Structures are given as structure tokens and as C-alpha cells.
Amino acid sequence: MSVNLNDARCKELNEEEKYKLLNQVISEYNQDENNLIQILHMTQAIFSYIPLEVQKYIAKKMNMPLSKVSGVVTFYSFFSTRPKGEYMVHVCLGTACYVRGGKKIMDKLKEMLGVDVGETTRDRKFTLEVMRCIGACGLAPAVTINEKVYKQVNPNKLQKIIGEYQ
Amino acid sequence: MVNLTINNKKVQVPEETTIFEAAKANNILIPHFCYMEGVHQIGSCRICVVEVEGAKTLQASCVTPVRENMVVKTNSTRVRKARKNIYELILSDHPKNCLGCSRNQNCEFQELGELIQVDEFRFEGKKSKEFIDESSASIVRDTSKCILCRRCVTACNEIQGVGILNAQLRGFDTIIGPAEDLLLGNSSCTNCGQCIIVCPVGALKEKDAIKEVWSNLLDPEKIVIVQTAPAIRAALGEEFGCEPGTLVTGKMVTAMKDMGFNYVFDTNFAADLTIMEEGSEFLERVKGFFSNQKEVKLPMITSCSPGWIKYVEHHYPDTLEHLSTCKSPHMMLGALSKTYFAEKMKIDPKKIFVVSVMPCTAKKYEITRPEMEHKGLRNVDAVLTTRELAKMIKDAGIYFQNLRDSAFDDPLGISTGAADIFGTTGGVMEAAIRTVYEIVTGRELPFEQLHVKPLAGLERIKTAELEIDKPMQEYQFLKGVKIKVAVTSGLKGAAMLLNEVEKGKSEYHFIEVMGCPGGCISGGGQPRPVNNEIRKKRMEAIYKEDEGKKLRKSHENPDIQKLYKEFLGKPLGHKSHELLHTHYTKRNKY
Numbered sequence: 021m022s023v024n025l026n027d028a029r030c031k032e033l034n035e036e037e038k039y040k041l042l043n044q045v046i047s048e049y050n051q052d053e054n055n056l057i058q059i060l061h062m063t064q065a066i067f068s069y070i071p072l073e074v075q076k077y078i079a080k081k082m083n084m085p086l087s088k089v090s091g092v093v094t095f096y097s098f099f100s101t102r103p104k105g106e107y108m109v110h111v112c113l114g115t116a117c118y119v120r121g122g123k124k125i126m127d128k129l130k131e132m133l134g135v136d137v138g139e140t141t142r143d144r145k146f147t148l149e150v151m152r153c154i155g156a157c158g159l160a161p162a163v164t165i166n167e168k169v170y171k172q173v174n175p176n177k178l179q180k181i182i183g184e185y186q
Numbered sequence: 187m188v189n190l191t192i193n194n195k196k197v198q199v200p201e202e203t204t205i206f207e208a209a210k211a212n213n214i215l216i217p218h219f220c221y222m223e224g225v226h227q228i229g230s231c232r233i234c235v236v237e238v239e240g241a242k243t244l245q246a247s248c249v250t251p252v253r254e255n256m257v258v259k260t261n262s263t264r265v266r267k268a269r270k271n272i273y274e275l276i277l278s279d280h281p282k283n284c285l286g287c288s289r290n291q292n293c294e295f296q297e298l299g300e301l302i303q304v305d306e307f308r309f310e311g312k313k314s315k316e317f318i319d320e321s322s323a324s325i326v327r328d329t330s331k332c333i334l335c336r337r338c339v340t341a342c343n344e345i346q347g348v349g350i351l352n353a354q355l356r357g358f359d360t361i362i363g364p365a366e367d368l369l370l371g372n373s374s375c376t377n378c379g380q381c382i383i384v385c386p387v388g389a390l391k392e393k394d395a396i397k398e399v400w401s402n403l404l405d406p407e408k409i410v411i412v413q414t415a416p417a418i419r420a421a422l423g424e425e426f427g428c429e430p431g432t433l434v435t436g437k438m439v440t441a442m443k444d445m446g447f448n449y450v451f452d453t454n455f456a457a458d459l460t461i462m463e464e465g466s467e468f469l470e471r472v473k474g475f476f477s478n479q480k481e482v483k484l485p486m487i488t489s490c491s492p493g494w495i496k497y498v499e500h501h502y503p504d505t506l507e508h509l510s511t512c513k514s515p516h517m518m519l520g521a522l523s524k525t526y527f528a529e530k531m532k533i534d535p536k537k538i539f540v541v542s543v544m545p546c547t548a549k550k551y552e553i554t555r556p557e558m559e560h561k562g563l564r565n566v567d568a569v570l571t572t573r574e575l576a577k578m579i580k581d582a583g584i585y586f587q588n589l590r591d592s593a594f595d596d597p598l599g600i601s602t603g604a605a606d607i608f609g610t611t612g613g614v615m616e617a618a619i620r621t622v623y624e625i626v627t628g629r630e631l632p633f634e635q636l637h638v639k640p641l642a643g644l645e646r647i648k649t650a651e652l653e654i655d656k657p658m659q660e661y662q663f664l665k666g667v668k669i670k671v672a673v674t675s676g677l678k679g680a681a682m683l684l685n686e687v688e689k690g691k692s693e694y695h696f697i698e699v700m701g702c703p704g705g706c707i708s709g710g711g712q713p714r715p716v717n718n719e720i721r722k723k724r725m726e727a728i729y730k731e732d733e734g735k736k737l738r739k740s741h742e743n744p745d746i747q748k749l750y751k752e753f754l755g756k757p758l759g760h761k762s763h764e765l766l767h768t769h770y771t772k773r774n775k776y
Contacts, residue, residue, distance in 0.1 A: 072366065086368075087354070101366055
């Protein structure tokens with residue numbers, strides 16, 4: 021694979037550059053329908069999500085029905101059709117975290133960020149997601165922001181935690 | 187051959203046969219649901235499971251091939267219990283308001299329940315979906331009724347090659363539809379309705395026009411005109427228990443008169459008119475082409491099928507100039523009803539409400555196209571499918587089977603045999619050849635019964651060559667020319683021919699395309715079920731209607747001759763262009 025995806029992840033590409041990179045990806049995979057999943061992985065790396073417009077572009081380039089591309093995108097939970105924020109805020113709602121107040125943390129975060137689960141703040145900074153047990157039950161309730169884990173969180177600590185990223 | 191035992195009966199079937207087919211061939215019916223012969227076999231519903239000795243789990247018989255010495259039980263306690271469980275589980279996510287459903291008493295799910303005698307609803311679960319998509323002018327999608335059999339996915343992708351419908355999301359959230367959040371009305375759906383033809387339940391149906399037609403019929407201020415397409419008379423009877431292939435032309439006309447339509451016209455009249463206009467257009471193009479006078483687009487392609495038109499607009503927008511500019515016949519008849527006929531009868535055209543009974547769901551969309559109007563009046567006001575007309579006849583309390591025959595009304599009711607065959611694949615081309623050949627040579631087409639045999643039948647692409655011998659003075663440039671024509675039905679075949687046209691490599695001069703496999707006889711608005719056996723019977727009925735007519739060629743229709751003399755002038759004349767011809771729109775693929 022000669023397309024350098026690190027380019028895409030690290031640099032701020034403009035739309036035109038993103039589509040150029042996507043073109044390269046599609047031709048590297050010979051426009052072959054059998055490679056669709058790999059192409060979609062690359063697409064998500066480039067665009068950070070796969071909106072309908074990009075799905076249309078892929079369908080047209082690969083000469084396949086849009087509904088098939090969309091069918092694959094929506095089947096796998098890894099793919100997202102909505103933009104993700106710079107920081108992924110995951111609230112653990114596994115059993116341990118739930119009984120120790122995970123839901124209250126979730127409610128507070130919804131209120132603070134002004135978004136629902138799965139949504140992204142308007143400034144594209146935070147995306148709020150649920151996760152089910154990260155194996156850190158001893159630290160319950162847990163919240164992760166990108167790769168960092170916050171232990172024994174309570175609603176009062178949230179302002180400070182989120183503040184670190186604002 | 188493979189030897190196996192089904193329900194203690196030793197049977198022998200060819201290799202590659204499925205258990206389901208092997209059982210059927212030996213008079214054993216395995217209850218099934220998503221399976222559709224020759225169309226769809228993916229084992230998604232699991233209703234057809236059977237017990238295979240040695241296999242740990244039950245096997246879906248529609249996808250399991252037979253093996254030597256296999257021992258199969260289709261009716262053991264285990265199978266019967268599983269089948270019932272599966273049925274009840276599907277039912278638990280399906281609405282039970284059958285009385286208000288368009289498929290009530292004509293529903294494969296109901297029939298299956300009856301067959302396997304389900305008498306209790308043990309599972310009351312969450313409902314997965316309840317979204318109704320009414321955005322399309324032709325097709326309504328009710329996801330709450332969808333049982334995810336995916337027959338429509340097969341029809342849309344494999345048979346038509348359009349690919350609007352596919353499974354979105356996963357598991358309990360799975361929905362069949364266009365891409366996420368996209369509505370049918372905003373997609374590149376051609377409105378062909380082949381998905382409706384295969385839907386076993388009421389999840390896909392035509393957009394209702396019955397209410398609007400009744401309210402106009404009951405409005406004393408309105409003059410309500412109805413017209414029926416060639417394919418209706420060969421299929422409508424099926425809705426009243428007739429054998430497929432029963433012609434009910436006369437009863438159909440009587441029923442519509444009894445329902446209160448003021449005038450019952452025949453779209454076939456306009457089919458004859460289409461041949462006059464389209465035949466002349468073809469000769470114009472051919473003249474330009476062979477005398478190198480001007481740049482013309484050949485092959486010319488027929489334009490009667492609105493599903494096909496929308497398909498070509500989305501997928502081959504650079505080939506639109508190849509399409510004949512003729513409107514489809516019912517649009518022509520609508521336009522004439524509000525001009526020629528209105529003038530003749532001294533009726534205010536604003537009071538006229540034109541209803542077309544069509545075998546087609548795409549016609550419902552076609553009448554909404556902005557260009558289909560004249561002086562602010564729509565050419566056609568409402569389209570009923572064959573199925574909808576049958577419902578209205580029943581609702582009107584008419585004993586269809588007992589009706590006497592009656593004839594269409596003048597002056598838009600007489601038609602020739604050439605118009606009858608418009609309803610089947612190859613028919614428009616044959617009708618055009620009957621007239622064009624005679625115009626060019628001055629002689630009748632020299633074929634048995636006037637039929638162009640190689641163009642009839644259900645093959646995907648059919649072709650013919652016609653050498654022009656001894657043309658009339660005016661057409662000397664065609665002397666010795668071999669006119670090559672192709673006919674296809676179903677959009678997959680159309681795509682094959684269009685790929686050649688797009689590349690400039692098509693060898694044909696004239697191509698007929700009908701959007702649905704088999705042509706209008708199995709259009710999206712026709713009675714269900716449809717399979718090749720039924721297609722053939724309807725086709726035979728159409729040819730029978732043609733052969734029974736005294737006049738077999740469009741240009742011999744006396745009322746067409748009168749129409750040109752009194753009103754239109756000549757084919758492709760000024761009035762024709764204003765009323766009978768149209769233009770097309772380039773659209774995006776997605």
C-alpha cells in the first residue's frame with residue numbers, strides 16, 4: 021500500500037486532498053467490490069467518518085449501488101456516518117460502573133456538552149459514547165477520553181476533567 | 187441422479203437439486219416463505235427447515251442440495267415445532283392490523299399461517315421498526331410490515347440491476363431501504379415496482395390513487411375520463427378468479443361504465459398514434475443518417491416505459507438524445523382528451539379529470555413530471571394500477587364475472603392489433619415495423635400473421651434484421667439496407683444495450699426497451715403472483731387480441747386518420763410537438 025495514511029491522520033487535509041487520497045485508495049484496491057471493507061477503513065481514516073456524500077462518491081467510483089455501500093457502512097459499528105470529535109468521551113456503563121453511578125455521570129456529561137449519546141459537540145471537540153466494561157471495575161465508575169482513563173469519577177469532578185481539553 | 191429418502195419415500199432426482207425442489211417434484215410440499223422459484227433462494231426466513239438424518243441442526247431445504255442416501259423428514263414433530271416457532275417469532279415483529287392492510291386476504295404470510303395452522307400468539311415482543319416512507323410518487327414502503335425476506339432486494343439488484351433496496355443496519359435494527367436516511371422519493375429509484383410484485387406482505391405497495399379517483403367520480407361537476415393500457419385486459423381477470431391469460435376487455439369496459447366514468451377510452455388508440463409519431467420520427471432519423479444530411483442519433487430508443495426513462499436519465503444521461511421524443515401513449519391520450527376531445531364535445535377542459543389504468547407504478551410518477559402539462563392542465567390526473575382498479579370494481583359492488591361486454595367510447599376508443607401488442611415485450615417494435623415497412627416499401631410486412639417472431643418471447647435480449655428491398659421512390663436511400671433492431675425487457679438488459687450506445691458501438695438502428703421483465707404484462711402494477719408461466723399466458727392473450735382484430739396496423743386506424751385530418755395535421759407537425767412529444771432531464775446517478 022503506497023498510500024500513506026499517516027499523512028491523512030496527522031495533517032489537516034482540505035476536502036480536495038482528502039478526495040485525492042480516497043481516489044488513490046480506491047485504485048490501489050482495483051475498484052473491486054470485494055475490497056469494499058478495506059476501502060471503507062481507509063476512508064474513515066481519511067475523513068474521520070463516512071458521510072453519505074462520501075458513500076455516494078465511493079459507490080460511483082466503484083460502480084456499485086449506493087445502498088450496498090451504505091449497507092456495509094451501517095452494518096459494522098466501527099464505521100460512523102456522523103462526524104467524530106477530536107476527543108472521544110466514553111462513559112463506562114458496565115455493571116460495576118453502572119451501580120456506582122455511571123448513569124449520573126452520563127447525564128451530567130450530556131448536560132455539560134449539550135449532546136446525546138453518539139453525538140458530537142458543534143465545535144467538533146467532543147463525541148459522547150457509551151462503553152460496556154473496560155475491565156477496570158476496581159476503578160468504577162470509569163470514563164475514558166481518547167486513551168486516558170479517569171477513575172472513580174463523580175459528577176463534581178467532571179468540570180475539571182473536561183476543562184483539561186478545552 | 188441422486189437417490190434419497192423423503193418422508194420414508196425413496197426418490198431419485200438430478201444432482202444439484204435442493205431438498206425443497208426434490209420434495210416438490212415428488213408431490214411433497216414443504217411450507218416456505220422467502221423462497222421464490224427461480225428468483226430468490228437464500229434461506230433467510232427458515233420456514234422451510236427440514237430434518238436431515240445425521241445433521242445436528244435443521245436445514246433450510248430451499249438452499250440445501252440433496253446428497254446420495256440422504257434421509258429427510260419434512261414433517262416430523264421436531265420440524266413442525268420449529269416451523270411453528272419460527273412463524274410465531276416472525277409474527278411477533280409484524281403488525282396484526284390485517285383488516286386495514288392492502289394485502290388482506292392476498293397475503294403470503296396469512297396463507298402460510300393458515301397452512302401451518304398457527305392458532306396462538308405466544309410471543310409478544312418489541313417492534314423493531316415503524317417507519318413509513320411515502321416520499322415516492324409511486325411506491326410506499328411500510329417498514330413495520332417488512333419481514334426481511336429480501337425478495338425485493340433480489341428483484342431490485344439481481345433482476346433489475348438498479349440496486350436501490352438493500353439491507354441497512356444490522357440485527358434487530360435491520361431495515362430494507364435505500365442508503366441510510368435516504369428516502370425512496372429522493373433516490374434514483376425508477377419506480378418500476380418489481381419490488382412490489384415480489385413482496386409477500388404489505389411492506390411495499392403502490393401509492394394509493396383510489397380515494398382521489400372516487401372523490402372525482404362522485405363530483406357532479408367533473409367529467410371523468412378513464413383509459414386502460416393494453417396489458418390490463420390480459421391480467422385484470424386474475425383478480426376475479428379467472429385463469430391467467432383470460433381476456434376480459436369487454437367486461438372491463440362495462441365495469442368502468444357502471445362505476446360512473448363518463449367516458450371509457452382506450453390507451454390502445456394512443457398506442458396507434460404513438461406508432462404514427464414514433465415511426466415518423468424513426469424515418470426522419472434514418473433519412474438523416476443514410477443521406478448524411480445531418481447529425482442524427484441512432485439507434486433511436488422507445489420511450490413508452492417511464493421506469494426505463496427514469497433509469498436512463500439517472501444512469502446514462504449522455505444518451506438522452508437517443509430516446510424517441512414521444513410521450514408514452516397514455517400521456518398522449520390525456521393531452522388529446524383535454525384538447526381535441528374537449529373541443530369536439532364543447533367541454534371545458536378544466537372540468538375534465540383523466541384517469542389512466544396502468545399495469546405500471548412508474549406511471550404514477552410520470553404524471554407528476556413538470557413537463558407533462560398543457561396550458562396549466564395536467565395531461566393525466568391520476569393513475570390506478572390494475573390491482574387498484576380491481577379493488578374499486580369490488581368496492582362498487584359489481585359482479586365482474588357476470589358482466590356483459592361493451593365497447594370503448596368514440597372518438598378515442600378504436601385501436602388496431604398493433605396497439606394491443608404494446609403490452610408485451612417486442613410488441614412496440616413489431617407494431618412499428620408493421621407500419622414503417624409499409625410506408626417505406628408500399629407493401630405489407632411479408633411475415634406470417636404479421637409477427638416478427640425473433641422479437642417475441644422472454645429472452646433478455648432479442649434481435650432481428652430486416653433488409654429493405656424495392657423501396658418507394660422517396661426512400662431509395664434505403665435500398666438494400668439492413669435495418670437492425672433489438673428488443674429488451676427488464677433494466678439489466680437495457681443496461682447492456684446502453685453500454686454499447688454510450689460507447690458509440692451499438693450496431694442497431696432501433697431499440698425497444700420495456701422496464702419490466704416481459705414488458706407491461708408483468709409491470710409493477712399487475713396482479714400477483716407473477717412468474718414466467720403467467721407471463722407467457724398473458725402474452726398469448728395479448729397476441730390473441732391482436733390476431734382477432736380486423737385492422738392490424740396502426741396507420742389503418744380510421745379514427746387516427748380522422749384525428750390527423752381534423753386536428754393534428756400531420757405526424758411530427760406543430761400540434762403533435764405541442765401535445766404528444768416531450769423532453770428528458772439529466773439526473774445524477776445517486
